[in-house]
Amino acid sequence: MTYIPSADDLEVITREVWTSFLDGDPAGLLVSGDDVAVERVTGCVHLSGAYTGSIMLSCSGSAARDAAAALFSMQPGDVTQNEIIDAIGELANMVGGNVKSMLPGPSVLSLPAVVQGQLAVPGAHVVREVHLTWRNEPLAVSLWQQAAQAA
Amino acid sequence: MRILVVDDSKAMRMIVVRTLHMAGYDEHEIMQAENGRHAIEVISGAPPDLVLCDWNMPEMSGLELLTALRGAGWQVPFGFVTSEAAPQMREQALAAGAMCLIAKPFTAEDFQEALDPLLA
Numbered sequence: 001m002t003y004i005p006s007a008d009d010l011e012v013i014t015r016e017v018w019t020s021f022l023d024g025d026p027a028g029l030l031v032s033g034d035d036v037a038v039e040r041v042t043g044c045v046h047l048s049g050a051y052t053g054s055i056m057l058s059c060s061g062s063a064a065r066d067a068a069a070a071l072f073s074m075q076p077g078d079v080t081q082n083e084i085i086d087a088i089g090e091l092a093n094m095v096g097g098n099v100k101s102m103l104p105g106p107s108v109l110s111l112p113a114v115v116q117g118q119l120a121v122p123g124a125h126v127v128r129e130v131h132l133t134w135r136n137e138p139l140a141v142s143l144w145q146q147a148a149q150a151a
Numbered sequence: 152m153r154i155l156v157v158d159d160s161k162a163m164r165m166i167v168v169r170t171l172h173m174a175g176y177d178e179h180e181i182m183q184a185e186n187g188r189h190a191i192e193v194i195s196g197a198p199p200d201l202v203l204c205d206w207n208m209p210e211m212s213g214l215e216l217l218t219a220l221r222g223a224g225w226q227v228p229f230g231f232v233t234s235e236a237a238p239q240m241r242e243q244a245l246a247a248g249a250m251c252l253i254a255k256p257f258t259a260e261d262f263q264e265a266l267d268p269l270l271a
Contacts, residue, residue, distance in 0.1 A: 020258065111207060
């Protein structure tokens with residue numbers, strides 16, 4: 001039977017990335033029921049192969065700016081749009097790569113794409129999702145699966 | 152000694168450099184490249200003693216870079232720093248000639264454990 005990472009797995013992986021590179025504080029990321037507002041930044045990596053789907057990381061524009069500032073060791077006010085794209089793409093890549101390790105293989109991980117706003121994958125749906133809060137801003141991580149593969 | 156850090160993410164290159172310093176490798180000269188093709192240009196100008204490379208990059212991936220280096224007779228020690236650390240990726244990396252694979256996210260201790268034997 002194929003194991004699909006749970007919402008708890010998504011949380012653990014995201015927490016590990018955040019603790020390692022953004023906060024150093026496991027308590028900095030809280031579980032929350034809040035959805036990310038329409039004004040958001042989304043980073044996405046796509047998997048194709050034994051598992052076909054996507055891993056998305058969405059957060060508010062403010063959280064995206066703070067995350068970029070933390071990764072680049074800058075003040076949030078000095079962060080450029082390119083640095084936000086780089087940071088959110090790399091965070092999505094790290095979370096996605098670790099989620100991929102828990103999925104059936106072999107699969108190929110795409111380069112990250114980053115968009116302003118919400119992203120949907122045609123023919124795919126969310127199979128796991130976790131909502132978190134970082135610095136009082138919402139953040140969500142979701143695992144998508146192509147419909148043809150869904151159980 | 153020279154260490155070349157290859158990653159398409161500028162943020163990740165900065166984190167790798169910071170972590171090298173935290174792990175005690177601050178005496179080494181650190182160079183950077185943003186993909187495999189750029190890395191070959193840098194290596195041609197100033198051969199490094201160690202390459203730390205992302206796996207998944209545009210233009211030329213880490214695995215393509217390693218294959219190109221070995222094909223050209225360059226035996227520089229090569230390690231992957233990647234978010235993909237499943238056993239089959241490690242096997243593929245080692246089979247291609249990599250000496251280590253460090254999984255993202257990582258710590259300074261992870262770097263010491265992987266790199267001390269290579270930089271001793």
